[in-house]
Amino acid sequence: MQQKFIPFTLPLIEEEEKREVLEVLESGWITTGPKAKQFEQEFASFVGSKHAIAVNSCTAALHLALEAIGIQEGDEVVIPSMTFAATAEVVRYFKARPVLVDTNPYTLNIDPDKIEDLLVRYKASGVSKKNSSRVKAIIPVHFAGLPCDMDAIKQLAERHKLRVIEDAAHSFPATYNGRMVGTLGDITCFSFYATKTITTGEGGMITTDNDEYASRMRIMSLHGISRDAWKRYSSEGSWYYEITAPGFKYNLTDIAAAIGLAQLKKAESMCMRRQNIASIYNEAFRDVPEIEIPVTNETRSWEDSKVEQIEDKYGHSWHLYVIKLNLEKLTIDRDQFIEELKGRGIGTSVHFIPLHIHPYYRDTYGYKPQDFPNAYDAYKRIISLPIYPKMPDEDVGRVVGAVKEVVQKNRR
Numbered sequence: 001m002q003q004k005f006i007p008f009t010l011p012l013i014e015e016e017e018k019r020e021v022l023e024v025l026e027s028g029w030i031t032t033g034p035k036a037k038q039f040e041q042e043f044a045s046f047v048g049s050k051h052a053i054a055v056n057s058c059t060a061a062l063h064l065a066l067e068a069i070g071i072q073e074g075d076e077v078v079i080p081s082m083t084f085a086a087t088a089e090v091v092r093y094f095k096a097r098p099v100l101v102d103t104n105p106y107t108l109n110i111d112p113d114k115i116e117d118l119l120v121r122y123k124a125s126g127v128s129k130k131n132s133s134r135v136k137a138i139i140p141v142h143f144a145g146l147p148c149d150m151d152a153i154k155q156l157a158e159r160h161k162l163r164v165i166e167d168a169a170h171s172f173p174a175t176y177n178g179r180m181v182g183t184l185g186d187i188t189c190f191s192f193y194a195t196k197t198i199t200t201g202e203g204g205m206i207t208t209d210n211d212e213y214a215s216r217m218r219i220m221s222l223h224g225i226s227r228d229a230w231k232r233y234s235s236e237g238s239w240y241y242e243i244t245a246p247g248f249k250y251n252l253t254d255i256a257a258a259i260g261l262a263q264l265k266k267a268e269s270m271c272m273r274r275q276n277i278a279s280i281y282n283e284a285f286r287d288v289p290e291i292e293i294p295v296t297n298e299t300r301s302w303e304d305s306k307v308e309q310i311e312d313k314y315g316h317s318w319h320l321y322v323i324k325l326n327l328e329k330l331t332i333d334r335d336q337f338i339e340e341l342k343g344r345g346i347g348t349s350v351h352f353i354p355l356h357i358h359p360y361y362r363d364t365y366g367y368k369p370q371d372f373p374n375a376y377d378a379y380k381r382i383i384s385l386p387i388y389p390k391m392p393d394e395d396v397g398r399v400v401g402a403v404k405e406v407v408q409k410n411r412r
Protein backbone atom coordinates (compact mmCIF):
# COMPACT_ATOMS: atom_id res chain seq x y z
CA MET A 1 0.00 0.00 0.00
CA GLN A 2 1.28 3.44 -0.94
CA GLN A 3 1.72 5.48 2.24
CA LYS A 4 0.65 9.10 2.56
CA PHE A 5 3.35 11.54 1.40
CA ILE A 6 5.07 13.45 4.23
CA PRO A 7 5.70 16.97 2.93
CA PHE A 8 9.08 18.57 3.55
CA THR A 9 7.39 21.44 5.38
CA LEU A 10 3.95 22.68 6.45
CA PRO A 11 2.94 25.86 8.30
CA LEU A 12 1.02 25.60 11.57
CA ILE A 13 -2.08 27.70 10.87
CA GLU A 14 -4.79 27.34 13.49
CA GLU A 15 -7.90 29.08 14.79
CA GLU A 16 -5.97 32.06 16.24
CA GLU A 17 -4.54 32.99 12.86
CA LYS A 18 -7.95 32.75 11.21
CA ARG A 19 -9.56 34.82 13.96
CA GLU A 20 -6.89 37.53 13.77
CA VAL A 21 -7.12 37.75 9.98
CA LEU A 22 -10.92 37.87 10.03
CA GLU A 23 -10.78 40.71 12.52
CA VAL A 24 -8.52 42.69 10.18
CA LEU A 25 -10.66 41.94 7.13
CA GLU A 26 -13.74 43.18 8.94
CA SER A 27 -12.02 46.24 10.39
CA GLY A 28 -11.81 48.12 7.10
CA TRP A 29 -8.03 48.57 7.46
CA ILE A 30 -6.22 45.81 5.60
CA THR A 31 -2.84 47.28 4.67
CA THR A 32 -0.10 48.55 7.00
CA GLY A 33 -1.74 49.92 10.13
CA PRO A 34 -2.39 49.14 13.78
CA LYS A 35 -1.72 45.37 13.47
CA ALA A 36 1.64 45.91 11.79
CA LYS A 37 2.53 48.39 14.57
CA GLN A 38 1.49 45.93 17.24
CA PHE A 39 3.44 43.14 15.53
CA GLU A 40 6.54 45.36 15.51
CA GLN A 41 6.14 46.19 19.20
CA GLU A 42 5.57 42.61 20.27
CA PHE A 43 8.45 41.35 18.12
CA ALA A 44 10.83 43.98 19.51
CA SER A 45 9.91 43.06 23.06
CA PHE A 46 10.26 39.34 22.26
CA VAL A 47 13.85 39.66 21.05
CA GLY A 48 14.72 42.64 23.25
CA SER A 49 15.66 45.06 20.48
CA LYS A 50 15.04 48.80 20.59
CA HIS A 51 13.43 48.92 17.13
CA ALA A 52 11.54 46.49 14.94
CA ILE A 53 10.36 47.32 11.43
CA ALA A 54 7.89 45.03 9.69
CA VAL A 55 8.48 44.51 5.97
CA ASN A 56 7.12 42.23 3.27
CA SER A 57 10.15 39.89 3.05
CA CYS A 58 13.57 39.18 4.49
CA THR A 59 14.98 40.07 1.09
CA ALA A 60 13.44 43.54 1.47
CA ALA A 61 14.84 43.69 5.00
CA LEU A 62 18.37 42.93 3.78
CA HIS A 63 18.05 45.50 0.98
CA LEU A 64 16.93 48.19 3.43
CA ALA A 65 19.70 47.28 5.86
CA LEU A 66 22.41 47.65 3.22
CA GLU A 67 20.88 50.94 2.10
CA ALA A 68 20.84 52.23 5.67
CA ILE A 69 24.52 51.51 6.24
CA GLY A 70 25.32 53.31 2.99
CA ILE A 71 26.42 50.55 0.61
CA GLN A 72 27.42 52.06 -2.73
CA GLU A 73 28.33 50.91 -6.20
CA GLY A 74 31.72 49.18 -6.13
CA ASP A 75 31.58 48.32 -2.42
CA GLU A 76 32.05 44.76 -1.26
CA VAL A 77 30.05 42.73 1.22
CA VAL A 78 31.25 39.45 2.73
CA ILE A 79 28.70 36.63 2.67
CA PRO A 80 28.87 32.85 2.95
CA SER A 81 28.71 30.78 -0.22
CA MET A 82 26.41 28.39 1.62
CA THR A 83 23.25 30.50 1.55
CA PHE A 84 20.12 31.34 -0.38
CA ALA A 85 19.91 33.65 -3.41
CA ALA A 86 18.56 36.57 -1.35
CA THR A 87 21.72 37.15 0.72
CA ALA A 88 23.76 37.86 -2.40
CA GLU A 89 21.27 39.47 -4.75
CA VAL A 90 20.60 42.38 -2.39
CA VAL A 91 24.30 43.28 -2.68
CA ARG A 92 23.95 43.29 -6.48
CA TYR A 93 21.01 45.72 -6.19
CA PHE A 94 23.67 48.36 -5.39
CA LYS A 95 26.07 47.19 -8.10
CA ALA A 96 28.23 46.21 -5.17
CA ARG A 97 30.06 42.88 -5.02
CA PRO A 98 29.16 39.94 -2.82
CA VAL A 99 32.49 38.43 -1.75
CA LEU A 100 31.94 34.79 -0.94
CA VAL A 101 33.59 32.99 1.97
CA ASP A 102 33.69 29.28 2.77
CA THR A 103 31.89 27.65 5.69
CA ASN A 104 32.96 25.67 8.68
CA PRO A 105 32.61 22.08 7.44
CA TYR A 106 30.75 20.95 10.57
CA THR A 107 28.31 23.75 11.38
CA LEU A 108 28.01 24.99 7.77
CA ASN A 109 28.12 28.54 9.19
CA ILE A 110 30.51 31.11 7.73
CA ASP A 111 34.03 30.57 9.05
CA PRO A 112 35.33 33.73 10.81
CA ASP A 113 38.96 32.65 10.25
CA LYS A 114 38.30 32.55 6.53
CA ILE A 115 36.85 36.08 6.65
CA GLU A 116 39.99 37.25 8.45
CA ASP A 117 42.19 35.48 5.85
CA LEU A 118 40.32 37.21 3.07
CA LEU A 119 40.63 40.67 4.61
CA VAL A 120 44.32 40.19 5.34
CA ARG A 121 44.92 38.95 1.80
CA TYR A 122 43.08 41.98 0.41
CA LYS A 123 45.24 44.34 2.44
CA ALA A 124 48.47 42.61 1.43
CA SER A 125 47.57 42.60 -2.25
CA GLY A 126 46.72 46.31 -2.19
CA VAL A 127 43.16 45.64 -3.38
CA SER A 128 42.13 47.84 -0.51
CA LYS A 129 44.46 50.58 0.53
CA LYS A 130 44.92 51.04 4.26
CA ASN A 131 41.59 52.15 5.68
CA SER A 132 39.82 52.66 2.39
CA SER A 133 38.86 49.00 2.04
CA ARG A 134 35.98 48.39 -0.31
CA VAL A 135 34.69 45.73 2.08
CA LYS A 136 31.99 47.50 4.07
CA ALA A 137 29.96 44.80 5.75
CA ILE A 138 29.54 41.14 6.62
CA ILE A 139 26.24 39.31 6.33
CA PRO A 140 26.51 36.17 8.49
CA VAL A 141 23.71 33.66 7.91
CA HIS A 142 22.70 31.59 10.92
CA PHE A 143 22.50 28.39 8.91
CA ALA A 144 19.55 26.13 9.74
CA GLY A 145 18.94 28.23 12.86
CA LEU A 146 22.30 27.70 14.57
CA PRO A 147 23.81 31.12 15.40
CA CYS A 148 27.18 31.93 13.87
CA ASP A 149 30.20 32.52 16.09
CA MET A 150 29.13 36.12 16.64
CA ASP A 151 31.88 37.06 19.11
CA ALA A 152 34.52 36.23 16.53
CA ILE A 153 32.60 37.95 13.74
CA LYS A 154 31.97 41.10 15.78
CA GLN A 155 35.59 41.29 16.86
CA LEU A 156 36.90 41.12 13.34
CA ALA A 157 34.20 43.54 12.16
CA GLU A 158 35.40 46.01 14.74
CA ARG A 159 39.03 45.52 13.78
CA HIS A 160 38.30 46.10 10.10
CA LYS A 161 35.58 48.72 10.61
CA LEU A 162 32.80 46.67 9.07
CA ARG A 163 29.08 46.63 9.78
CA VAL A 164 27.39 43.35 10.65
CA ILE A 165 23.98 42.68 9.07
CA GLU A 166 22.59 39.33 10.15
CA ASP A 167 20.58 37.18 7.79
CA ALA A 168 18.41 35.60 10.47
CA ALA A 169 15.92 34.06 8.03
CA HIS A 170 16.39 30.70 9.78
CA SER A 171 16.98 31.79 13.33
CA PHE A 172 13.87 32.88 15.13
CA PRO A 173 13.92 32.33 18.00
CA ALA A 174 17.59 31.55 18.57
CA THR A 175 20.17 32.59 21.16
CA TYR A 176 23.89 33.12 21.34
CA ASN A 177 25.57 33.32 24.75
CA GLY A 178 22.13 33.82 26.26
CA ARG A 179 21.25 36.75 23.98
CA MET A 180 18.53 36.62 21.37
CA VAL A 181 19.46 36.73 17.71
CA GLY A 182 18.12 40.15 16.78
CA THR A 183 20.24 41.97 19.34
CA LEU A 184 23.74 40.91 18.26
CA GLY A 185 24.78 42.66 15.05
CA ASP A 186 24.15 46.20 13.80
CA ILE A 187 20.97 45.14 12.02
CA THR A 188 19.15 41.78 11.94
CA CYS A 189 16.81 40.58 9.20
CA PHE A 190 14.16 37.90 9.77
CA SER A 191 11.94 36.03 7.31
CA PHE A 192 8.30 35.02 7.67
CA TYR A 193 8.19 33.16 4.36
CA ALA A 194 5.81 30.19 4.30
CA THR A 195 8.49 27.64 5.22
CA LYS A 196 10.18 29.59 8.02
CA THR A 197 9.85 29.05 11.78
CA ILE A 198 7.05 31.59 12.05
CA THR A 199 5.20 32.75 8.96
CA THR A 200 2.94 35.47 7.60
CA GLY A 201 2.80 33.87 4.13
CA GLU A 202 5.34 36.41 2.95
CA GLY A 203 6.93 38.84 5.38
CA GLY A 204 9.97 39.93 7.30
CA MET A 205 11.19 41.96 10.26
CA ILE A 206 14.23 44.14 10.84
CA THR A 207 15.59 44.72 14.32
CA THR A 208 18.24 47.20 15.42
CA ASP A 209 19.23 49.29 18.42
CA ASN A 210 20.50 52.09 16.17
CA ASP A 211 18.01 55.02 15.95
CA GLU A 212 19.46 56.41 12.74
CA TYR A 213 19.35 53.11 10.87
CA ALA A 214 15.85 52.42 12.16
CA SER A 215 14.50 55.75 11.01
CA ARG A 216 16.14 55.46 7.58
CA MET A 217 14.86 51.91 7.04
CA ARG A 218 11.34 52.86 8.15
CA ILE A 219 11.21 55.78 5.73
CA MET A 220 12.76 53.83 2.86
CA SER A 221 10.38 50.92 3.38
CA LEU A 222 7.50 53.13 2.27
CA HIS A 223 8.47 55.32 -0.70
CA GLY A 224 10.95 57.48 1.21
CA ILE A 225 8.01 59.41 2.60
CA SER A 226 8.51 61.30 5.85
CA ARG A 227 7.44 59.66 9.09
CA ASP A 228 4.41 57.41 9.45
CA ALA A 229 3.29 57.68 5.85
CA TRP A 230 0.77 54.92 6.43
CA LYS A 231 -1.21 57.18 8.76
CA ARG A 232 -2.15 59.61 6.00
CA TYR A 233 -5.51 57.91 5.43
CA SER A 234 -6.36 57.58 9.12
CA SER A 235 -8.04 60.03 11.46
CA GLU A 236 -4.67 60.80 13.05
CA GLY A 237 -3.03 61.46 9.70
CA SER A 238 -2.84 64.32 7.25
CA TRP A 239 -3.01 64.40 3.44
CA TYR A 240 0.33 66.20 3.40
CA TYR A 241 3.58 64.26 2.94
CA GLU A 242 7.10 64.86 1.76
CA ILE A 243 9.25 62.53 -0.31
CA THR A 244 12.70 62.67 1.21
CA ALA A 245 14.35 59.92 -0.87
CA PRO A 246 13.42 57.54 -3.69
CA GLY A 247 12.30 54.74 -1.42
CA PHE A 248 10.85 51.27 -1.91
CA LYS A 249 7.48 49.56 -1.38
CA TYR A 250 8.34 47.06 1.31
CA ASN A 251 5.63 47.56 3.94
CA LEU A 252 3.86 44.59 5.59
CA THR A 253 0.06 44.46 5.36
CA ASP A 254 -2.13 44.26 8.47
CA ILE A 255 -3.55 41.00 7.08
CA ALA A 256 -0.07 39.48 7.18
CA ALA A 257 0.78 41.12 10.51
CA ALA A 258 -2.35 39.57 12.03
CA ILE A 259 -1.06 36.11 11.13
CA GLY A 260 2.32 37.13 12.55
CA LEU A 261 0.80 38.16 15.89
CA ALA A 262 -0.83 34.76 16.27
CA GLN A 263 2.37 32.98 15.23
CA LEU A 264 4.50 35.02 17.62
CA LYS A 265 2.35 33.89 20.56
CA LYS A 266 3.27 30.28 19.87
CA ALA A 267 6.84 30.84 18.65
CA GLU A 268 8.26 29.30 21.79
CA SER A 269 6.07 26.22 21.83
CA MET A 270 6.66 25.69 18.11
CA CYS A 271 10.41 25.95 18.68
CA MET A 272 10.17 23.37 21.48
CA ARG A 273 8.47 20.92 19.15
CA ARG A 274 11.22 21.47 16.56
CA GLN A 275 13.83 20.82 19.27
CA ASN A 276 11.96 17.71 20.27
CA ILE A 277 11.94 16.37 16.69
CA ALA A 278 15.64 17.24 16.33
CA SER A 279 16.48 15.23 19.44
CA ILE A 280 14.46 12.25 18.20
CA TYR A 281 16.44 12.38 14.93
CA ASN A 282 19.73 12.86 16.81
CA GLU A 283 19.07 9.80 18.96
CA ALA A 284 18.02 7.72 15.97
CA PHE A 285 20.98 8.60 13.73
CA ARG A 286 23.79 9.22 16.22
CA ASP A 287 25.20 5.74 15.87
CA VAL A 288 24.58 5.26 12.16
CA PRO A 289 28.08 5.58 10.66
CA GLU A 290 26.72 6.43 7.19
CA ILE A 291 25.11 9.60 8.58
CA GLU A 292 26.48 12.69 10.29
CA ILE A 293 23.88 14.45 12.42
CA PRO A 294 23.86 18.27 12.61
CA VAL A 295 26.54 19.89 14.72
CA THR A 296 25.08 22.22 17.31
CA ASN A 297 28.15 24.04 18.48
CA GLU A 298 31.11 25.75 16.93
CA THR A 299 33.69 23.06 16.47
CA ARG A 300 36.88 22.18 14.70
CA SER A 301 36.29 18.48 14.38
CA TRP A 302 33.50 16.02 13.98
CA GLU A 303 34.74 14.07 17.01
CA ASP A 304 34.55 17.18 19.24
CA SER A 305 31.05 17.85 18.08
CA LYS A 306 29.90 14.43 19.21
CA VAL A 307 31.21 14.93 22.71
CA GLU A 308 29.31 18.18 23.18
CA GLN A 309 26.20 17.97 21.06
CA ILE A 310 24.33 20.56 23.05
CA GLU A 311 26.22 23.50 24.41
CA ASP A 312 24.46 26.36 26.18
CA LYS A 313 26.26 28.92 24.07
CA TYR A 314 24.10 28.14 21.05
CA GLY A 315 20.29 28.16 21.22
CA HIS A 316 19.23 26.55 17.95
CA SER A 317 15.88 27.42 16.33
CA TRP A 318 15.91 24.20 14.26
CA HIS A 319 14.45 25.70 11.12
CA LEU A 320 16.24 22.91 9.27
CA TYR A 321 17.52 19.48 10.22
CA VAL A 322 20.39 18.78 7.82
CA ILE A 323 22.11 15.40 7.75
CA LYS A 324 25.36 14.74 5.89
CA LEU A 325 25.87 11.40 4.17
CA ASN A 326 29.20 9.65 4.53
CA LEU A 327 29.31 8.84 0.84
CA GLU A 328 32.36 6.61 1.10
CA LYS A 329 30.27 4.25 3.24
CA LEU A 330 27.35 4.15 0.80
CA THR A 331 26.87 2.72 -2.68
CA ILE A 332 24.49 5.54 -3.72
CA ASP A 333 24.97 9.30 -3.95
CA ARG A 334 22.93 12.07 -2.35
CA ASP A 335 20.54 12.47 -5.28
CA GLN A 336 19.77 8.75 -5.29
CA PHE A 337 19.30 8.84 -1.50
CA ILE A 338 16.70 11.59 -1.98
CA GLU A 339 14.96 9.53 -4.67
CA GLU A 340 14.87 6.51 -2.35
CA LEU A 341 13.26 8.65 0.37
CA LYS A 342 10.79 10.09 -2.10
CA GLY A 343 9.87 6.54 -3.09
CA ARG A 344 9.05 5.93 0.57
CA GLY A 345 6.81 9.00 0.69
CA ILE A 346 9.28 11.36 2.39
CA GLY A 347 9.69 14.94 1.15
CA THR A 348 13.18 16.39 1.59
CA SER A 349 15.25 19.30 0.29
CA VAL A 350 18.84 20.50 -0.08
CA HIS A 351 20.09 23.62 1.73
CA PHE A 352 21.87 24.97 -0.13
CA ILE A 353 23.27 24.68 -3.60
CA PRO A 354 26.25 26.96 -2.85
CA LEU A 355 26.06 30.33 -4.56
CA HIS A 356 29.43 29.95 -6.27
CA ILE A 357 28.28 27.05 -8.44
CA HIS A 358 25.14 28.83 -9.68
CA PRO A 359 25.60 30.12 -13.25
CA TYR A 360 25.27 33.83 -12.41
CA TYR A 361 27.88 33.94 -9.63
CA ARG A 362 30.12 31.35 -11.29
CA ASP A 363 30.20 33.24 -14.60
CA THR A 364 30.21 36.80 -13.24
CA TYR A 365 33.06 36.25 -10.77
CA GLY A 366 34.79 33.21 -12.28
CA TYR A 367 34.30 31.03 -9.22
CA LYS A 368 35.27 27.35 -9.42
CA PRO A 369 33.64 24.63 -7.32
CA GLN A 370 36.86 24.04 -5.33
CA ASP A 371 37.21 27.75 -4.43
CA PHE A 372 35.03 26.97 -1.39
CA PRO A 373 35.82 23.32 -0.73
CA ASN A 374 33.86 22.98 2.51
CA ALA A 375 30.65 24.35 1.03
CA TYR A 376 31.11 22.30 -2.13
CA ASP A 377 31.93 19.09 -0.29
CA ALA A 378 28.97 19.56 2.05
CA TYR A 379 26.66 20.29 -0.87
CA LYS A 380 27.27 16.81 -2.28
CA ARG A 381 26.39 15.17 1.04
CA ILE A 382 23.52 17.16 2.59
CA ILE A 383 19.83 16.37 2.87
CA SER A 384 17.29 18.42 4.83
CA LEU A 385 14.72 16.21 6.55
CA PRO A 386 11.17 17.28 7.45
CA ILE A 387 11.03 19.17 10.79
CA TYR A 388 8.00 21.29 11.68
CA PRO A 389 5.62 21.61 14.63
CA LYS A 390 2.65 20.29 12.69
CA MET A 391 4.51 17.02 12.09
CA PRO A 392 2.98 14.15 14.12
CA ASP A 393 5.19 11.66 15.99
CA GLU A 394 4.08 8.97 13.58
CA ASP A 395 5.61 10.89 10.66
CA VAL A 396 8.84 11.53 12.57
CA GLY A 397 9.00 7.78 13.12
CA ARG A 398 8.39 7.08 9.46
CA VAL A 399 11.23 9.44 8.44
CA VAL A 400 13.59 7.68 10.88
CA GLY A 401 12.53 4.29 9.56
CA ALA A 402 12.88 5.29 5.92
CA VAL A 403 16.35 6.84 6.38
CA LYS A 404 17.59 3.76 8.23
CA GLU A 405 16.12 1.45 5.62
CA VAL A 406 17.78 3.34 2.75
CA VAL A 407 21.11 3.23 4.61
CA GLN A 408 20.78 -0.50 5.28
CA LYS A 409 19.91 -1.30 1.69
CA ASN A 410 22.81 0.73 0.28
CA ARG A 411 25.63 0.11 2.70
CA ARG A 412 29.00 -0.35 1.06
Ligand SMILES: *Cc1c(COP(=O)(O)O)cnc(C)c1O
Binds near residue numbers: 057083086141193
Ligand atom coordinates in the same frame (compact mmCIF):
# COMPACT_ATOMS: atom_id res chain seq x y z
C1 LIG B 1 14.32 32.37 3.09
C2 LIG B 1 15.63 33.02 3.12
C3 LIG B 1 15.79 34.38 2.79
C4 LIG B 1 14.72 35.19 2.14
O1 LIG B 1 13.58 35.35 2.87
P1 LIG B 1 12.30 35.99 2.18
O2 LIG B 1 11.44 36.39 3.33
O3 LIG B 1 11.69 34.91 1.33
O4 LIG B 1 12.75 37.15 1.37
C5 LIG B 1 17.03 34.97 2.99
N1 LIG B 1 18.07 34.27 3.45
C6 LIG B 1 17.98 32.96 3.75
C7 LIG B 1 19.17 32.25 4.29
C8 LIG B 1 16.77 32.29 3.58
O5 LIG B 1 16.68 30.97 3.84
